Amino acid sequence: MRSLAELKLESYRKGEPPLSDHEIKELATLLPEWQVVEIQGIKRLERVYTFKNFVQALAFTQQVGELAEAEDHHPALLTEWGRVKVSWWTHFVKGLHRNDFIIAAKTDQLYAA
Amino acid sequence: MRSLAELKLESYRKGEPPLSDHEIKELATLLPEWQVVEIQGIKRLERVYTFKNFVQALAFTQQVGELAEAEDHHPALLTEWGRVKVSWWTHFVKGLHRNDFIIAAKTDQLYAA
Numbered sequence: 138m139r140s141l142a143e144l145k146l147e148s149y150r151k152g153e154p155p156l157s158d159h160e161i162k163e164l165a166t167l168l169p170e171w172q173v174v175e176i177q178g179i180k181r182l183e184r185v186y187t188f189k190n191f192v193q194a195l196a197f198t199q200q201v202g203e204l205a206e207a208e209d210h211h212p213a214l215l216t217e218w219g220r221v222k223v224s225w226w227t228h229f230v231k232g233l234h235r236n237d238f239i240i241a242a243k244t245d246q247l248y249a250a
Numbered sequence: 251m252r253s254l255a256e257l258k259l260e261s262y263r264k265g266e267p268p269l270s271d272h273e274i275k276e277l278a279t280l281l282p283e284w285q286v287v288e289i290q291g292i293k294r295l296e297r298v299y300t301f302k303n304f305v306q307a308l309a310f311t312q313q314v315g316e317l318a319e320a321e322d323h324h325p326a327l328l329t330e331w332g333r334v335k336v337s338w339w340t341h342f343v344k345g346l347h348r349n350d351f352i353i354a355a356k357t358d359q360l361y362a363a
Contacts (some may be wrong), residue, residue, distance in 0.1 A: 191324045195315040198329065202308040211304050211331040216311065224277040 142166050142242035146208050155232025164238045171214040173243055180233045182241050188249050192220045200247050210240055254280050255355035259321050268345025277351045284354055293346045294339040295354050299361050304331045311361050323353055
């Protein structure tokens with residue numbers, strides 16, 4: 138079985154809904170370090186990564202930003218001294234899409250590398 | 251008169267308190283595009299900068315990060331598609347210090363450059 142991080146992001150279908158709570162629960166078991174949070178009615182996947190200093194945190198932000206641009210799927214990245222909070226969600230479906238879980242897994246790979 | 255952005259950041263005095271509301275009000279007149287917000291009892295200076303796309307926003311985050319590291323004064327940088335929210339405050343005084351206004355003015359200079 139291929140890991141989530143190896144999958145390709147999918148195109149959106151017209152009128153596609155966000156993932157249901159049941160689908161989210163299933164996919165979330167594959168990413169135990171991510172939290173599902175809801176902000177202004179829109180669910181997001183969030184994880185805080187920690188670092189030894191500001192420079193390492195900023196370098197990770199840059200790496201995740203390059204991944205985001207390459208995949209044309211853009212997160213919110215909160216960079217502070219020693220930490221980066223990454224939030225993924227999909228504007229097109231106004232919530233979580235399978236793509237958010239795939240790119241979250243790819244983000245974990247960057248951190249582990 | 252030298253502009254705020256040309257001033258150097260100051261060392262902290264032992265036991266130094268944060269700026270008073272009166273001092274904040276005076277300095278804030280020099281930076282009309284910044285808001286003073288309070289998060290968990292700690293005042294911060296915040297400004298949202300806008301950009302044409304994600305790449306430009308990420309490049310600005312990198313620039314502000316390099317300024318922060320050079321000055322050894324570190325912000326929170328929230329990078330999203332087309333926008334970066336910059337927040338300055340001073341851990342040492344648990345609130346706002348004159349340095350936050352100086353570095354906010356330097357941040358504006360980076361944006362204008």
